Amino acid sequence: MTNSPQTDGITAARLDRATVAANFDDLYPDFDAHEARVAADRCYFCYDAPCITACPTAIDIPLFIRQIQAGMPDAAAHTILSQNILGSMCARVCPTETLCEGACVREAAEGNPVEIGRLQRYATDQLLLVNDHPFTRAAETGKRIAVVGAGPAGLGCAHRLAMKGHNVTIYDAHAKPGGLNEYGIAAYKAANNIAQIEVDWLMGIGGIEIVTGKALGKDLSLDSLKGEYDAVFLGMGLAGVNALGIDGAEKDGVRDAVDFIADLRQTDDLTTLPIGRHVVVIGGGMTAVDAAVQSRLLGAEHVTMVYRRGREAMAASDYELDHAATEGVKLITDAAPVAVHGNGAAREIEFGYTRSGPNGLEMTGETFRLRADNVFKAIGQTLEGAPETLSIERGKIVIDAVGKTSLAGVWAGGDCATGGEDLTVTAVAQGRDAAEDIHAALSQ
Amino acid sequence: MADLTTNFAGIKSPNPFWLASAPPTDKEYNVVRAFKAGWGGVVWKTLGSEGPPVVNVNGPRYGAIYGADRRLLGLNNIELITDRPLEINLQEIKKVKREWKDRALIVSLMVPCDEQSWIDILAHVEDTGADGVELNFGCPHGMAERGMGSAVGQVPEYIEMVTRWVKKHSRMPCIVKLTPNITDIRQPAEAAMRGGADAVSLINTINSITSVNLDSFAPEPTIDGKGAHGGYCGPAVKPIALNMVAEIARSAETAHLPISGIGGVTTWRDAAEFLALGAGSVQVCTAAMTYGFDIIKELNAGLSLWMDQKGLNSIDDVVRRAVPNVTDWKDLNLNYVTKAVINQDLCISCGRCYAACEDTSHQAIAMSPDRVFTVKDEECVACNLCVNVCPVEDCITMEQMQPGMVDPRTGEVVSDKHGDWTQHPNNPMVAAAE
Incomplete structure (x- = not known):
């Protein structure tokens, strides 16, 4: 090995194969039975x-935990999966510290909640890893539903529809199903190909077909889907990325964080994946953390996350930020990018400090520069390919409480729709609930 | 520092902790290790008659009940009396007693119910210099099928008869070990006393099947597809043992009979409780089998420190200290009124008190939409279930209503006088007496 974290520029193999493998291994190994x-x-x-x-x-958490305690993890898995069919990935990626574990009375009592996430993972993995599908389909209804997007919302919707006896075709723009579980989440949270294992297991219900490489707005139109199917569910997520809008944003080395993460997730040998010696990630959400941490794990020497507001305003949880800090990511807050400098390729990025003023965020006038071979933008994703006939608010498809859009026969859920929190688990819930409403509508 | 030396029915030991007759006391090697660790005495594992020793099963002898994190709560065994030759046991007992003069060494015995068998074995034991004998009328498995162990202990006449033989043919202090597999522990205790026993020890193990294997559908421990009931011991049996010890201690007939308390003693606190209920020494087995002999250091240090804190100077100061407070239900003061009080600062809003009270008790706890739990005094009968199920120590307490206050449940003024069932107007026996 000739490269190291100190090798200048952008290069692969900064760390040896064994170190990289260890770095990207499962963040939390499974519980054993005891x-x-x-x-x-x-x-x-x-x-x-x-x-x-x-x-x-709304998983019945005390029940599934009692089922584990009583030595019946398969029953626990059934309890979980009947509410959340992607319970295995959710156990890995849910910000449990702000959801179930944050609400645990033991968190209030002693700051040490029951490890609900890991217990959920233990139970669901029991079924997934032996590909035992516990649900059965109702009698065929003859109804056909198109689902756009094979991410958590689409999969959650499709499975529930299939259970009801409907036939579902899922269209997805990518080469593989799974959505952000497959392309958008840090590798160490979804180690050992679990996203695909989960999809394969989910398909065990039957009645679902997945067609990949088809994007709405390019290869598919909502009108033709509406004509061809009895109902349409849109769960294609947010495919676009906000632009940086500063000088030098086009320079080599400046990329969207989601593309970097997707490349990483689809690379079998991570020692072939190039990364800069100096990496700057712009943004304050989970995607920014995942990009920053994984840059470090690939061997980048200096990785800095820069966010334009204070830490308290960051979308990433304290848990995620602490993890990033542990992995050696430096955090700078209250600074906005001004320009990328460099001769063809990025060499430095210039930031200006910010403060909140009477008209919102304003620049203080003070600036600083960071060395940056790579600049990863994680400043938010945007809806792409949504038909203009749909009512859209603040860049999201407007839906009601059960997932109905403004168009009859069209439902939506997940990150592309309103009402969610850009979480896997809310996407699954919205997909599931929309399926129930579609079923009710088709049963009339 | 408190004096832990013990004089139990004339048997002296540096502390009240003896290892019970069981696998830990089966041979010199173990007993010497125990004495080195600091145990005050041992009851040597039960000897049988001369001749070929008993044989044990060659499959599992023990089964267990676990609490959280595989904490052993109860142990079940089907091991018999010693399966080593009598002569070897006697030689070792003699040697150990000679080398450990300050420790109590009692020999447990179980031979057939004929006088000559007892004459024979007692002569052997006298020769070892042992401090006393313990008659094993307790083991409920295996030997009982041959007319020994609990088969004797379940018939007071046999207990009296054999005890009488032992006292007739030996000058050694005689402790009669009782089986709990009876209905009234006072009967065998009184029989032992009539026979001349110097003391009783209890409890021996309880008939039990620890578990059933749901694949083979056989009881566990399983020997070649079958299982037999065994003797249950360990922390799980302590409440049963405490009650039986107390019953003997507070009975006028047996109040002066020394008791060696046995049953689930695991920490110094368990031992202190047995002593307070009338035991003059305690015997330990399961805790030693679970954690090894070094627990004696905790037992001695804990008991000693607690006695210091309480100003109790000797073991005699502790023994029977709680006996006067053990009474019959009919004598409990019905005018003592308490109500559950939930400390809102400590409450973690788990709602277990609510579920328990609402589903299984008196619907006396209210739950607000924001999960604040409060006691409805007008419904609370002070059953204590909420206290028992609350996961937070001291979060729910039972607070006494002062005399003169009105109990909102009954509408009656709380009396400052003692009033029990024997005087209660609802008691038909009171009316009959008038």
Whole structure:
């Protein structure tokens, strides 16, 4: 190996193969059976438990934990998956510290909640890894539904529709199903190909076909889908990315963080993936953290996350930010990018400090520069390919509480729709609930 | 520092902690290790008659019940009395006693119910210099099928008869070990006393099946597809043992009979409780089998420190201290009124008190939409279930209503006088007496 974290410029193989493999291994290995029982025993089986209320999919958490404690993880998995069919990925990517575990009475009592996320993962993985699908389909209805997007919302919707006996075709723009689970989440959160294993397992219900490489607005039109199917569900997420809008944004080395993460997730040998010695990530959300941390894990020497507001305004959770800090990511807040400098390729990025003024955020006038071989933009994604006939607000498809859009026969959910929190778990909930409403509509 | 030396029915030991007759006391090697660790005495594992020793199963002898994190709560065994030759046991007992004069060494015995068998074995034991004998009338498995162990302990007449033989043919202090597998523990205790026993020890193990294997559909531990009931011991049996010890201690007939308390003693606190209920020494087995002999350091240090804190100087100061407070239900003061009080600063809003009270008790806890739980005094009968299920220590307490206050549940003024069932107007026996 000739390269190291100190090698200048953008290059692959900064770390040896074994180190990279260890870096991108599972962040949290599975509980074994004994660990799971000990962790499960900490659950108080609360009355009308706050954790259930805090879960966007309203999983009966005390029940599934008691089922683990009673030595029946398969039953626990059934409890979880009947509410959230992507329970396995959600167990890995949910910000549990702000959801179920944040609501756990033991968090209030001792700052040490029941490890609900890891317990959920333990239970669901039992079924997934042996590809045992516990749900069965109702009798065929003859109804056909098109689902656009094979991400959490689309998969959640499709599975519930298939259970009801409908036939579902899922169209997805990418080469593989899974959406952000496959392309948009840090590798160490979805190690061992779990996103595809989960999709394969989910397909075990039957009645679902996935067609890849088809994007709405390019290869598909809503009108033709409406004509061809009995109902349409839109769950294609946010395919576009906000522009940086500063001088030098076109220079080599400046990329969208989502593209970097997607490339990383689709690279089998991560020692072939180039990364800069100096990396700057712009943004304050989960995507920014995932890009920054993974840059470090690939061997970037200096990685800095820069966010234009204060830490308290960042979308990334404290847990994620602490993880980033542990991995050696430097965090700078209250600074906005001004220009990227460099001769063809990025060499430095210039920031100006910000403060909140009477008319919102304003520049203080003070600037600084950071070395940057790579600049990853993680400043938000945008809706792309949505038909103009749909009512759109603030860049999202308007839906009601059960997922209906402004167009009859068209439902939507997930990141492309209003009402969610850009979380996997809310996307699954919206897909599931829309499926129930589609089923009700088609049953009339 | 508190004096832990013990004089139990004339048997002296540096502390009240003896290892019970069981696998830990089966041979010199273990017993010496125990004495080195600091145990005050041992009851040597039960000897049988001369001749070929008993044989044990060659499959599992123990089964267990676990709490969280595989904490052993109850142990079940089907091991018999010693399966080593009598002569070897006797030689070792003699040697150990000679080398450990300050420790109590009692020999447990179980031979057939004929006088000559007892004459024979007692002569052997006398020769070892042991401090006393313990008659094993307790083991409920295996030997009981042969007319020994609990088969004797379940018939007071046999207990009396054998005890009488032992006292007739030996000058050694005689402790009779009782089985809990009976209906009234006072009957066998009184029988032992009539026979001349110097003391009783209890409880021996409880008939039990620990679990059923749901693949083979056989009881566990399973020997070649079958299982037999065994003897249950460990922390799970302590409440049963405490009650039986107390029953003997507070019975006028047996109040002066020394008791060696056995059953789930795991920490110094368990031992202190047995002593307070009338035991003059305690015997330990499961805790040693679970954690090894070094627990004696915790037992001695804990008991000693607690006694210092309480100003109790000797073991005698502790023994029977709680006995006067053990009474019959009919004598409990019905005018003592308490109500549950939930400390809102400590409450973590789990709602377990609510579920327990609402589903299974007296609907005396209210739950607000924001999960604040409060006691409805007008419904609370002070059953204590909320206290028992609350995961937070001292969060829910039972607070006494002062005399003169009106109990909102009954509408009656709380009396400052003692009033129990024997005087209560609802008691038909009171009316009959008038």
